[in-house]
Amino acid sequence: MSLDELLQHAMRIHDLYDQLNRHERGRVWTREEFMLGFVGDVGDLAKLVMAEEGARDVPGGRAALEHELADCLWSVLILAHRYDVDLEASFRRTMADLETTISTRLPGGPKPL
Known part of the structure; x- marks a missing residue:
């Protein structure tokens, strides 16, 4: 999958989140909120990397690590889009x-x- 294809897919998920947030909260996330979400994902990723290296016990194993890496990539793609990079x-x-x-x-x- 090319970077452009990844971005297109990420944007489809972004748009779904916007729909969900409008429905549940009456508003969408700001760029700052996306960044804070990314920081949270990076923190989760750090714990999973430590677990992978045997320094922590974190449930989820390899599947959780893969999921969090994908979440972080999604956040980077969305932030780049939101800031027109x-x-x-x-x-x-x-x-x-x-x-x-x-x-x-x-x-x-x-x-x-």
């Missing part, structure tokens, strides 16, 4: 910058990947 272009640009930065710090200078 071209995530693919931003990712490519950021990875190129990191590659250059890291490569120049390695002994012997930049190495092609």
Whole structure:
């Protein structure tokens, strides 16, 4: 599945959440509320990673870890959309910058990947 297909699917779920929230609460989540939800998901992910590494006991096992990773990806896709960020272009640009930065710090200078 391409990034665009992931975003389209994420937006379908986003729209369903908007419908549900309008029905149950009379309003939709703001961008700030999406971010707070993401922070909560990252916290849950941290606990599941610790469990995967044997540092915590958390129910759900591998399936819960996979679910939380998918939730976090969904949140990133939605936040990028809500802030009108071209995530693919931003990712490519950021990875190129990191590659250059890291490569120049390695002994012997930049190495092609």
